[in-house]
Amino acid sequence: MQRQRAARHTLSRDAIVEQAVTVLDDSGADALTMRSLAQSLGVGPMALYTYFRSKHELLDAVRDRLLSELSHGTEGAPWEARVREIATALYRLLVQHPALIQIFATRPLAGHEAAEATEAHLSTLRTAGFDRATAAFAHQTVVHHALGAATWEVQNNTGRTDAESRRRMQAGLESMSARQYPTLVDLAPELVQEAWGEAQFSFGLELILDGLRHKLRQA
Amino acid sequence: MQRQRAARHTLSRDAIVEQAVTVLDDSGADALTMRSLAQSLGVGPMALYTYFRSKHELLDAVRDRLLSELSHGTEGAPWEARVREIATALYRLLVQHPALIQIFATRPLAGHEAAEATEAHLSTLRTAGFDRATAAFAHQTVVHHALGAATWEVQNNTGRTDAESRRRMQAGLESMSARQYPTLVDLAPELVQEAWGEAQFSFGLELILDGLRHKLRQA
DNA sequence: ACCTGAACACCGTTCAAGT
DNA sequence: ACCTGAACACCGTTCAAGT
Numbered sequence: 001m002q003r004q005r006a007a008r009h010t011l012s013r014d015a016i017v018e019q020a021v022t023v024l025d026d027s028g029a030d031a032l033t034m035r036s037l038a039q040s041l042g043v044g045p046m047a048l049y050t051y052f053r054s055k056h057e058l059l060d061a062v063r064d065r066l067l068s069e070l071s072h073g074t075e076g077a078p079w080e081a082r083v084r085e086i087a088t089a090l091y092r093l094l095v096q097h098p099a100l101i102q103i104f105a106t107r108p109l110a111g112h113e114a115a116e117a118t119e120a121h122l123s124t125l126r127t128a129g130f131d132r133a134t135a136a137f138a139h140q141t142v143v144h145h146a147l148g149a150a151t152w153e154v155q156n157n158t159g160r161t162d163a164e165s166r167r168r169m170q171a172g173l174e175s176m177s178a179r180q181y182p183t184l185v186d187l188a189p190e191l192v193q194e195a196w197g198e199a200q201f202s203f204g205l206e207l208i209l210d211g212l213r214h215k216l217r218q219a
Numbered sequence: 220m221q222r223q224r225a226a227r228h229t230l231s232r233d234a235i236v237e238q239a240v241t242v243l244d245d246s247g248a249d250a251l252t253m254r255s256l257a258q259s260l261g262v263g264p265m266a267l268y269t270y271f272r273s274k275h276e277l278l279d280a281v282r283d284r285l286l287s288e289l290s291h292g293t294e295g296a297p298w299e300a301r302v303r304e305i306a307t308a309l310y311r312l313l314v315q316h317p318a319l320i321q322i323f324a325t326r327p328l329a330g331h332e333a334a335e336a337t338e339a340h341l342s343t344l345r346t347a348g349f350d351r352a353t354a355a356f357a358h359q360t361v362v363h364h365a366l367g368a369a370t371w372e373v374q375n376n377t378g379r380t381d382a383e384s385r386r387r388m389q390a391g392l393e394s395m396s397a398r399q400y401p402t403l404v405d406l407a408p409e410l411v412q413e414a415w416g417e418a419q420f421s422f423g424l425e426l427i428l429d430g431l432r433h434k435l436r437q438a
Numbered sequence: 439a440c441c442t443g444a445a446c447a448c449c450g451t452t453c454a455a456g457t
Numbered sequence: 458a459c460c461t462g463a464a465c466a467c468c469g470t471t472c473a474a475g476t
Contacts, residue, residue: 252467252468252469253468253469253470254467254468254469264469264470265470265471268469268470268471273469273470274469274470
């Protein structure tokens with residue numbers, strides 16, 4: 001099959017980013033190369049460099065595009081509910097686009113990404129009564145938790161949800177020395193079966209929300 | 220300068236992993252290639268494949284080697300203190316070896332890594348009075364928090380601790396539309412100056428510990 | 439077994455050139 | 458300006474061979 005010659009001026013930053021997201025979601029971060037991406041767009045590799053100075057710049061644009069999707073929660077809802085909405089949206093976005101996690105782990109932020117959602121999150125916390133420093137800390141804590149939980153979920157659980165692979169993992173834990181690691185071996189069923197997925201994320205988020213509620217009462 | 224011919228049988232899995240850690244710490248994850256690592260050991264690239272089937276397997280060994288350093292906390296200390304010790308040790312390990320974060324973001328765990336520290340962490344929680352499921356959830360939450368906070372710290376703050384770069388970042392936030400993002404602009408000083416580094420990690424950890432304490436009282 | 443050297447099928451990116 | 462084709466300096470890994 002011969003390569004179609006691309007009609008001129010069909011490329012754009014947005015079109016390239018869109019296609020990059022498709023490749024990342026379908027085939028993973030390793031599969032996204034400037035050459036493969038260009039080929040899937042029907043152009044030569046160097047065509048992309050008209051729109052992005054480097055692969056890093058393209059990945060930053062992919063990250064910003066995905067983050068712009070983030071929910072900023074229901075206006076007027078109680079602060080816990082709104083924090084829950086925004087945090088869960090971030091968690092799900094990361095799990096749905098695992099490559100995004102790798103971008104977070106390799107590229108610094110410029111500072112103005114996800115501005116809508118960040119503004120909503122921060123103003124929710126301020127309105128709830130947290131002082132400036134506590135609101136900033138709390139915001140970051142929630143983001144860190146979503147990022148950490150999603151990283152774990154994607155690497156260690158996603159695609160292992162079938163009974164067979166869970167059973168194998170549990171067997172692996174149980175085969176460890178029960179003398180050296182009694183609790184680990186004892187809790188093997190819980191570690192592989194319960195502490196997975198969004199339930200694990202929610203457990204941690206509610207713990208954080210509870211701690212924040214407590215702080216608010218003390219103030 | 221001519222390449223030294225390596226004396227035979229000087230290589231070993233441990234020696235290779237040790238050198239890999241040095242390269243990662245000194246020059247970062249991108250600088251670690253099988254070719255560069257081999258050269259720094261004075262051997263040809265293919266020599267490494269006698270000890271590791273692939274670069275992935277080598278990275279897994281690097282991860283396991285670093286995780287084996289983890290503190291398992293002071294025996295007999297109150298449960299909060301011990302959780303704090305173990306969590307902080309993980310956080311610091313990740314910040315000191317940023318490449319480890321990228322390994323967590325790209326490689327699945329086999330399940331038996333950091334078994335000593337995990338056992339200590341889980342048994343501390345069980346002894347404190349948490350039921351099986353809650354202990355498993357709490358353990359994971361703490362690990363996720365350390366991983367998320369370290370990822371953020373390494374990508375967005377480390378190396379930006381000098382006043383000059385903080386000032387620039389703050390100026391960037393403050394240059395955003397104060398009409399569209401009033402809270403974000405207002406909290407710029409807190410976001411760049413306070414919510415950084417181990418203070419941010421500790422804030423979140425204490426929130427989680429507070430939530431756990433609360434759960435224990437309710438039970 | 440342990441290690442080498444050549445080779446293969448890739449990368450991201452530079453450069454000079456075409457329209 | 459937008460895009461191409463050739464080339465450069467890399468990758469990880471296979472294969473056949475040496476000791």
